[in-house]
Amino acid sequence: MPTTTTPPELDRRHDDLYEGDNGSGRRPPNDKRTGGNGDGDNWNDQPQGRRGPRERLNRARAGLFFGLFAIFMFFVAVGTTFFVRKANAHVDAYSHWVNDWLPTAIPSILWLNTAVLLLSSISAEFARRSMFRENDALDEWFGYGRPTSRRAAIWLSVTLLLGSVFLAGQWVAWNQLAAQHTYFRGNPSSHFFYILTAMHAIHLLLGVGALIAALIVLRRARQFATRQVFVDTTAWYWHAMGFLWILLFLLLEYGQ
Amino acid sequence: MIAAPQQRKWPVARITVPVFLGLILAAAGTPVLAQGCAQCLDATQATPPQVQSAYRHGIYLLGGAGAAFFIAGVLLLRRNP
Amino acid sequence: MNASAQASKPAFRRSLIQTLARMTGAIFSTHHRNVGFGYLAISSLAVILGSLLSLLMRTHLAWPDWPLPLHGPILPEEYLALVTMHGTLMLFFVLTVAPQAGFGNLILPAQIGATRMAFPKINALAMWITALALAILLSAFFVPGGSPISGWTAYPPFSASALAGPGQGLGLDLWLASIALFALGGTLGAVNTLTTVVKLRAEGMIWQRLPLTVWGWFTAALLGVIAFSVLIAALLLLFCDRHLHTSFFIPSGTLINGVLLQPQGDGSPLLWLHLFWFFGHPEVYIAILPGMGLTSMVIANFARRRVFAYRLMIATTLLIGLLGILVWGHHMFVAGLNPFAGTAFALSSMAIAIPATAKVLSWLATVWGSRPRLPAAMLFALGFVSLFVAGGLTGPILAQPILDEYLHNTFFVVAHFHLIMAMAGIFGLFCATYYWFPLVFRRTLNEPLGKLHFWASILGAYATFLPMHLTGLAGEPRHYAQLTGIPGPAGRLLGNTMPLQQHITVAALFLFCAQLPFLYNLVRTLLRPTDAAENPWAATTMEWAPANASAESTAAVVHRGPCHYSENGETFTPQWESEAHPPE
Numbered sequence: 001m002p003t004t005t006t007p008p009e010l011d012r013r014h015d016d017l018y019e020g021d022n023g024s025g026r027r028p029p030n031d032k033r034t035g036g037n038g039d040g041d042n043w044n045d046q047p048q049g050r051r052g053p054r055e056r057l058n059r060a061r062a063g064l065f066f067g068l069f070a071i072f073m074f075f076v077a078v079g080t081t082f083f084v085r086k087a088n089a090h091v092d093a094y095s096h097w098v099n100d101w102l103p104t105a106i107p108s109i110l111w112l113n114t115a116v117l118l119l120s121s122i123s124a125e126f127a128r129r130s131m132f133r134e135n136d137a138l139d140e141w142f143g144y145g146r147p148t149s150r151r152a153a154i155w156l157s158v159t160l161l162l163g164s165v166f167l168a169g170q171w172v173a174w175n176q177l178a179a180q181h182t183y184f185r186g187n188p189s190s191h192f193f194y195i196l197t198a199m200h201a202i203h204l205l206l207g208v209g210a211l212i213a214a215l216i217v218l219r220r221a222r223q224f225a226t227r228q229v230f231v232d233t234t235a236w237y238w239h240a241m242g243f244l245w246i247l248l249f250l251l252l253e254y255g256q
Numbered sequence: 257m258i259a260a261p262q263q264r265k266w267p268v269a270r271i272t273v274p275v276f277l278g279l280i281l282a283a284a285g286t287p288v289l290a291q292g293c294a295q296c297l298d299a300t301q302a303t304p305p306q307v308q309s310a311y312r313h314g315i316y317l318l319g320g321a322g323a324a325f326f327i328a329g330v331l332l333l334r335r336n337p
Numbered sequence: 338m339n340a341s342a343q344a345s346k347p348a349f350r351r352s353l354i355q356t357l358a359r360m361t362g363a364i365f366s367t368h369h370r371n372v373g374f375g376y377l378a379i380s381s382l383a384v385i386l387g388s389l390l391s392l393l394m395r396t397h398l399a400w401p402d403w404p405l406p407l408h409g410p411i412l413p414e415e416y417l418a419l420v421t422m423h424g425t426l427m428l429f430f431v432l433t434v435a436p437q438a439g440f441g442n443l444i445l446p447a448q449i450g451a452t453r454m455a456f457p458k459i460n461a462l463a464m465w466i467t468a469l470a471l472a473i474l475l476s477a478f479f480v481p482g483g484s485p486i487s488g489w490t491a492y493p494p495f496s497a498s499a500l501a502g503p504g505q506g507l508g509l510d511l512w513l514a515s516i517a518l519f520a521l522g523g524t525l526g527a528v529n530t531l532t533t534v535v536k537l538r539a540e541g542m543i544w545q546r547l548p549l550t551v552w553g554w555f556t557a558a559l560l561g562v563i564a565f566s567v568l569i570a571a572l573l574l575l576f577c578d579r580h581l582h583t584s585f586f587i588p589s590g591t592l593i594n595g596v597l598l599q600p601q602g603d604g605s606p607l608l609w610l611h612l613f614w615f616f617g618h619p620e621v622y623i624a625i626l627p628g629m630g631l632t633s634m635v636i637a638n639f640a641r642r643r644v645f646a647y648r649l650m651i652a653t654t655l656l657i658g659l660l661g662i663l664v665w666g667h668h669m670f671v672a673g674l675n676p677f678a679g680t681a682f683a684l685s686s687m688a689i690a691i692p693a694t695a696k697v698l699s700w701l702a703t704v705w706g707s708r709p710r711l712p713a714a715m716l717f718a719l720g721f722v723s724l725f726v727a728g729g730l731t732g733p734i735l736a737q738p739i740l741d742e743y744l745h746n747t748f749f750v751v752a753h754f755h756l757i758m759a760m761a762g763i764f765g766l767f768c769a770t771y772y773w774f775p776l777v778f779r780r781t782l783n784e785p786l787g788k789l790h791f792w793a794s795i796l797g798a799y800a801t802f803l804p805m806h807l808t809g810l811a812g813e814p815r816h817y818a819q820l821t822g823i824p825g826p827a828g829r830l831l832g833n834t835m836p837l838q839q840h841i842t843v844a845a846l847f848l849f850c851a852q853l854p855f856l857y858n859l860v861r862t863l864l865r866p867t868d869a870a871e872n873p874w875a876a877t878t879m880e881w882a883p884a885n886a887s888a889e890s891t892a893a894v895v896h897r898g899p900c901h902y903s904e905n906g907e908t909f910t911p912q913w914e915s916e917a918h919p920p921e
Contacts (some may be wrong), residue, residue, distance in 0.1 A: 271652050275660075278688070279663070291676055291680045291737070296671070296672075296673050300675045311607070312678070319663050322615065323663060326658060327659070329559040333534065333555065334544065
């Protein structure tokens, strides 16, 4: 039984240097010029879990993955309440079933916000991918300047800006509803509108915090791998929150 | 002595699929087998069908999402041998 | 002399500062062992308080007129506060924290051949959040109105308004905050555990070779990640109902103490039950799954055999976890659940009997016909099996809606969950303590004292909780502060249970006192110099690997599954040994 295995992607070779990442961002800076596979500093001799940057990255991603279980289950629970509460009713004095649910008119600015959030996700993805672009990443790993970090920082700043615009847009939406005298207390549907949007905003604020942390790490962290981990997990978290928002938006727009 | 276990494919499907089929069959059979307190039955019968179905969908949503995440977690462990 | 005293003074001060620094370093360290000890300290405090509260409850039930010294007679609402705090402390801060987070942190990394957890800082943060949650919960004793009275399940509308009772104002708000924090800490800890198991296993520790304890921790953590956040959602919605005039859980026209709570709004308490028990039932498995895994490993260790049907045991662990997500409705059979849904949940609940029975059969088959050594650790593992069977047999009974209709609000249920969850869980913890004490402290706990502890504990456990089945069948309701002085036939019926009530109370006191030898044993052993050999139980799992004694040693490599013992049980091949022992 082989106790040591070669990570499969070390065997895979791509002709196009810029294809090296293949979108999933699995790669450490590179396996071609680092003396990786068989060039003396054999990764296979190292214990699993500390074979290199890829392991750290994967660990952070796994943690994020499990954390997202929890976040999504939270919204599933609120969503369950949404459906049941929407249907619930009571018997009035004339033995009629009376349902107190009045749909909340969703401000149309939410469409704009959704578009902005999607754009921010795209820029986050640019930032993430730029951290894994092979030649630049290698240069940076060797310490010849910081081309990838600089590019990623620009894209992350764009994401940060768009994310802030989204949050401001949510704020505007709440104000618009308030101007129509639709408050949190008004109706069960407005309870849900405010709870879902506010809880999503809180999670997105965590994402903003992560973006800021990633920007700081891009400037400060000495190890390239640390920078990769922060940018990568932040971007994935951002995507997940974007996806979550689309689900919530569909629920609020069409589910009421 | 005893050889190290081979990395045989784990028969998850062989276990989970019958379990789920069984559960689905059991759930399909439930309408003929209402059990519970008489008050519960009265309360349910006095409830409009859309409320009943809302609860039913809520149960499916919660249980389905929970089970899906559970299975996803186990699969993630399997993917990392 | 004077000079030497002067010289020793700064030296003493320096050593004092060093000791303090080391202690603060240990307290605020992110090393998984220190975090594990932190968790165990939290649950030790909680278990002592929780047991004392239960003794107060028992005393009040048996002798309702007895006034508590310095306090006076126990009022009904105070009894309910005792029930609530006992349940909350025991379920959250003992049975969830100690097996999963406490021993998980102490042992799990070593058992998978890792030197650390995946996210040490998050791990330590989770422990501190849990500690804060306990502090907030305990502070509820001291606020005006006292601690909440709506039980650890906090059913609305009882829990939805401060008007409902003395502790339902600030006390319940503190409870909500505490449990929300606890759930947050639990989620963070579970993410850490999951990532550790998935990503930090040593080379060769393929998942078929993972000890069943690790499978228990993994499954429990998976359940934690899924269940805790649903609880947070439910708590948030309940908070809105209490303070923001929403009506998620409050039906229209709810009158509480003569006050119309919600003139309009069509919430439903049933919704809370769905959300709460979606969390609550997996929570029960979080408490018991690590104990199940440990029992398998310890029994195999002392029977000097492999675990019977190892892969099936992995499958049953996962299946119990999966089914545990899908059975929450059996807590709601008499709460207005649709009877059709009741049947579905009854079926899924009874389905759990299949993997659970497979586990019991594996434990019995592993130990059957072997000549096991019977140190205290093994005795507690066997005690776990015994309690699991005794408590588990009432499970399929209670899973029938028709039977549950009668039994649900009686002490029969109390007996059921105390045997299968509380007592089995605690026995699992004692098993873990006796088994891993030599590993953690390099000292072996005194065996005669351990055996005394075991026999007294199992006698006390059965003497306390078996008669509760009888009082429950006789109709003793749960949550009733007083069983005497009730007029009519019901009162006569309950009056008949009073001799048993007094017996249960005495037995509970005995059970409490049975823990004194254990405490004495702990202190006595810790004061002694180290003595234990490196692997006193001849265990095969990675945590006993000699390399682990010196942290950050060379990488561990795993060569085989656990529990490789020779046919005659005399030699063994641990997981870390590259070559099997030469054949005898």
